[in-house]
């Protein structure tokens with residue numbers, strides 16, 4: 001894989017305050033190196049942590065050019081194009097994106113009191129969120145820079161998203177819903193992003209966003225070996241619930257609902273243990289049925305894998 005050329009491997013500016021709450025009490029947490037698939041070369045990244053809200057972030061982060069070079073093909077580490085059938089087959093084996101898209105779109109629709117029937121899907125990925133928003137009666141604008149995802153989006157929804165980074169998106173229309181699923185952790189300067197989102201929402205409109213949880217049990221157990229949240233350098237920010245709340249509240253939002261989501265592929269454990277046949281089948285069903293009480297327990301302690309937040313524009 002050759003998505004990043006040396007010319008684009010540039011670090012951004014040193015950050016002096018927390019990307020979520022703006023507090024200057026930030027401290028080095030850990031180092032995580034990034035190794036290219038077909039190269040021996042390591043790139044060094046330092047993760048800082050805010051002592052006030054607990055948010056983590058790369059410092060220095062990769063520069064915009066570097067991220068753009070990665071995202072021109074894919075925002076989810078695809079190394080080649082993928083067909084809609086292959087994506088749907090994955091969803092049948094392990095329902096994930098489609099479920100989240102429908103749940104979050106319906107939830108956002110219930111909260112939206114702006115009377116505005118337009119939705120903006122930022123980082124539209126394979127297109128499940130746009131599909132769900134349309135099903136919920138919204139007209140949509142979708143934006144996504146990744147070529148491979150946009151091909152699948154086209155097959156699923158019959159049109160193409162705008163191929164831009166949100167930073168470069170310009171529009172004077174207002175929306176009733178802004179959907180940002182697994183996006184905010186990828187964006188440099190999330191405060192500017194949320195400020196821009198705030199300006200794009202009608203009063204009473206809803207921001208629905210999903211991010212990996214930096215306080216998850218996976219990060220606690222695996223440390224920097226975790227790749228759900230600490231996926232470097234694609235993810236530049238690592239949010240806690242407290243940090244995410246601070247970020248939206250200082251940009252004109254009122255948080256109305258926060259929930260955690262934990263979903264583990266049924267076959268994750270049997271695969272890791274290299275089980276086959278009956279032992280694999282037993283392990284898979286154990287994971288399937290123990291998952292609910294396990295997730296409940298994790299969420300009780302704030303350790304779930306993902307955070308979903310809904311906030312209303314004041």
Ligand SMILES: [Zn+2]
Pocket residue numbers: 018019020021022023050051052053054055243
């Ligand atoms: Zn902070």
